Amino acid sequence: MAFLTIPELFQGVVKTYARDRRPVFMRKVRGSYEAISYTDLLEKVEAFAAGLYKMGVVKGDVIGIVSENRLEWVVADMAIAGLGAVDVPVFPTLTAKQEEFIFHHCNARVIIVSNRFQFTKILKVRDSLPALKHIIIMNDDVDTDDSMVRRFSVVAEEGREHMSADQRRMWFARQCEDVQPSDLLTIIYTSGTTGEPKGVMLTHANLVANVQGASEAIKITPKDVILSYLPLCHSYERAAGYYTVFACGATIAFAESIETVVENLKEVHPTVMTSVPRLFERIRNRVLAEVEKETPSKQKIFRWAFDIGKEYYKTAQAGHVPTSLKLKNTLADKLVFGKIRERMGGRLRLFVSGGAALPLEVGEFFLSAGLKIIEGYGLTEASPCIAVNRVEDIQLGTVGRPLFNVQVRIADDGEILVRGDNVMKGYLNSDSATREVIDGEGWLHTGDIGILTKSGHLKITDRKKDILVSSGGKNIAPQPIENALSQSRYIDQMVLIGDRREYCTALLVPDFDAVRVYADEKGLLYSSNSDLAANSEVHREIQRDINRLQSDFSKYEKVRKFALLSEPFSVENGDMTPTLKVKRHIVERKYAGLIDALYAGDEE
Numbered sequence: 064m065a066f067l068t069i070p071e072l073f074q075g076v077v078k079t080y081a082r083d084r085r086p087v088f089m090r091k092v093r094g095s096y097e098a099i100s101y102t103d104l105l106e107k108v109e110a111f112a113a114g115l116y117k118m119g120v121v122k123g124d125v126i127g128i129v130s131e132n133r134l135e136w137v138v139a140d141m142a143i144a145g146l147g148a149v150d151v152p153v154f155p156t157l158t159a160k161q162e163e164f165i166f167h168h169c170n171a172r173v174i175i176v177s178n179r180f181q182f183t184k185i186l187k188v189r190d191s192l193p194a195l196k197h198i199i200i201m202n203d204d205v206d207t208d209d210s211m212v213r214r215f216s217v218v219a220e221e222g223r224e225h226m227s228a229d230q231r232r233m234w235f236a237r238q239c240e241d242v243q244p245s246d247l248l249t250i251i252y253t254s255g256t257t258g259e260p261k262g263v264m265l266t267h268a269n270l271v272a273n274v275q276g277a278s279e280a281i282k283i284t285p286k287d288v289i290l291s292y293l294p295l296c297h298s299y300e301r302a303a304g305y306y307t308v309f310a311c312g313a314t315i316a317f318a319e320s321i322e323t324v325v326e327n328l329k330e331v332h333p334t335v336m337t338s339v340p341r342l343f344e345r346i347r348n349r350v351l352a353e354v355e356k357e358t359p360s361k362q363k364i365f366r367w368a369f370d371i372g373k374e375y376y377k378t379a380q381a382g383h384v385p386t387s388l389k390l391k392n393t394l395a396d397k398l399v400f401g402k403i404r405e406r407m408g409g410r411l412r413l414f415v416s417g418g419a420a421l422p423l424e425v426g427e428f429f430l431s432a433g434l435k436i437i438e439g440y441g442l443t444e445a446s447p448c449i450a451v452n453r454v455e456d457i458q459l460g461t462v463g464r465p466l467f468n469v470q471v472r473i474a475d476d477g478e479i480l481v482r483g484d485n486v487m488k489g490y491l492n493s494d495s496a497t498r499e500v501i502d503g504e505g506w507l508h509t510g511d512i513g514i515l516t517k518s519g520h521l522k523i524t525d526r527k528k529d530i531l532v533s534s535g536g537k538n539i540a541p542q543p544i545e546n547a548l549s550q551s552r553y554i555d556q557m558v559l560i561g562d563r564r565e566y567c568t569a570l571l572v573p574d575f576d577a578v579r580v581y582a583d584e585k586g587l588l589y590s591s592n593s594d595l596a597a598n599s600e601v602h603r604e605i606q607r608d609i610n611r612l613q614s615d616f617s618k619y620e621k622v623r624k625f626a627l628l629s630e631p632f633s634v635e636n637g638d639m640t641p642t643l644k645v646k647r648h649i650v651e652r653k654y655a656g657l658i659d660a661l662y663a664g665d666e667e
Contacts, residue, residue, distance in 0.1 A: 070240075073108070080101045127150070130177035131320075132318070152296035161260075269484065285313060287311070291318060298446065371392055417448075419643065445483075448466060452464075481507045512525045512526070525543070560661070572630075579595065581601070626658075
């Protein structure tokens with residue numbers, strides 16, 4: 064359908080599917096999934112919008128959202144958009160101080176929080192937020208007599224009392240019609256791995272362009288069911304896993320949390336899922352670890368099946384598949400692949416990977432098992448999708464071809480430049496920062512290095528700002544090295560070190576499940592992960608694996624030494640962004656002493 068703004072998209076989709084019995088959303092309530100119809104969603108959005116209006120919210124007002132994924136997040140988002148106001152969603156993992164900076168910087172007039180914990184953080188900093196007039200809490204179990212605070216359900220009920228259902232319907236439709244494509248829809252703050260975060264201003268036209276481009280490329284249908292677990296406050300999930308899916312008339316089921324994704328897969332039986340590579344890596348590693356415990360004959364069958372699966376998908380992409388290979392793949396599917404797919408709900412036809420580079424061996428694993436996985440690429444400043452592999456044209460190692468309405472070219476220094484209606488309006492309150500990334504011709508400088516292949520596929524080779532320069536003047540791209548060494552069954556996470564150093568070292572987080580298997584086989588004594596990380600024999604075994612995996616690297620790219628960490632990098636300890644990207648500079652500062660010890664006394 065044609066639409067120019069997000070409210071117009073919302074009204075059009077609801078009208079199209081109002082009489083459809085399929086749910087638009089599903090959420091876990093008291094142990095089971097509950098369906099939300101299109102008419103229910105419309106009523107909830109209209110009521111909450113009317114409640115906000117009664118509180119004095121008008122077009123252009125800025126409203127913060129601090130919440131985990133839940134139905135109220137969507138209701139708030141669509142109500143705010145319909146009023147022509149601007150929402151500023153943030154990760155609920157942020158500290159009170161981080162939220163203070165963001166909501167002060169954007170002059171938030173209202174902040175919507177999910178629960179008591181999030182409410183307490185805002186209370187700590189509200190005296191530093193002069194523009195703040197109201198706090199709205201989604202949960203009903205928070206009691207307070209604070210005149211500034213309202214419950215989400217009360218705001219909605221006041222909206223219902225303010226107007227009759229018919230009046231609300233006509234009033235909200237008119238509000239939606241008044242919203243213009245050039246109006247600001249949202250401000251999304253970048254994760255700020257270095258320095259203070261910047262507020263990316265995205266208009267309705269920006270997100271509409273991205274929804275149109277993504278829906279043409281990914282091909283979601285009304286029959287699809289999507290399991291959503293990535294944070295809605297992140298531009299990737301908001302545009303691809305929410306707006307685009309909604310625009311295509313599919314059903315969105317919210318996972319309870321990242322920890323329950325595997326369980327929710329079996330409950331929801333999704334057909335499509337957006338994710339970051341880390342989840343795919345964990346699924347693959349878990350399957351491989353279980354296979355290692357099987358008998359030699361079953362391990363042999365598993366390896367045979369994946370050899371056949373790999374040959375099958377590559378032959379299928381090239382053209383005609385021989386009958387003999389089809390028969391072998393059917394048997395492999397029955398013996399191995401079908402069981403793997405069943406563990407993920409049994410209906411998955413498509414995985415969409417974004418947020419970070421998808422390791423080649425992970426992509427091959429899923430494609431060999433008959434699970435389509437398409438890798439895409441984007442950034443918040445581009446609303447965010449720029450390119451994606453198409454199901455009928457998957458080129459592993461690339462992020463696919465640009466969306467039909469996005470221009471991509473490669474600058475002389477290799478940087479990827481992007482232009483189109485999806486490119487942000489700019490950074491809030493920072494014209495200078497905006498001019499640094501958007502040039503006079505409208506090209507967005509992504510900060511990523513890449514190439515366009517002869518077939519038009521975009522290949523990311525590294526982050527421009529993450530390129531390491533050795534003390535000998537050698538440029539070292541860490542991503543290919545990290546991806547290669549992460550193929551070791553003993554390595555779960557790693558960060559390459561070598562900027563302004565004579566040679567490369569690494570901080571490694573072992574896959575302790577695999578290390579424990581090795582330690583038990585060798586009769587090594589241990590009582591904790593720390594014992595394993597400190598064990599010299601474990602260190603030597605990992606060194607042997609690293610030597611094997613980096614044999615094709617240049618001398619200056621090879622890891623000469625490494626340190627084993629007993630604790631993983633995580634969002635909670637500040638080492639990773641909420642989309643599971645390692646904050647390289649934070650990690651280097653945190654482990655500065657350990658890194659210095661790797662070079663002490665023998666730096667050449």
